[in-house]
């Protein structure tokens with residue numbers, strides 16, 4: 001994965017936060033279609049905090065769970081304005097004080113924008129880590145995160161997140177991993193048990 005970076009389009013941390021909230025259970029491609037118009041109407045958290053729910057819903061209705069996400073986006077903007085004066089925090093715990101921002105979203109913002117050694121564990125990272133053997137018997141994303149940050153050298157955590165996501169999205173796909181096209185067969189636990 002020579003270019004290992006997020007596939008979401010964003011300029012500022014606020015824009016990244018909006019995109020990551022929208023991306024839950026939705027493709028980055030779909031989110032990138034939605035965000036330009038959304039940001040025309042709501043270019044800052046100050047504007048979004050005052051938004052009508054119906055207006056936000058209208059602009060994001062082509063993504064999954066638009067009702068919940070519309071509420072969360074407005075709630076996020078309100079907390080961002082009230083508690084953080086419109087400045088997106090870089091701390092994972094502070095980020096999680098905003099509606100719609102769970103641990104994964106917080107880790108993405110901390111890692112992608114602020115370049116912190118945070119490991120956001122989504123479905124791809126969870127699956128690929130387990131198959132490769134980077135995690136052992138991790139039952140939850142948090143358990144996987146703890147194992148990954150324990151063993152991956154700190155300077156590689158940031159880029160590893162993107163490597164694992166992209167590998168899971170394009171090669172080690174959920175149903176039928178493309179082991180024939182994979183360069184990691186010689187170190188992969190799953191492959192050792194399921195050779196071609």
Ligand code: SF4
Pocket residue numbers: 131132171172173177178179182183184185188189190191
């Ligand atoms: S060898 Fe197969 S299972 Fe292992 S990481 Fe590669 S694609 Fe995934």
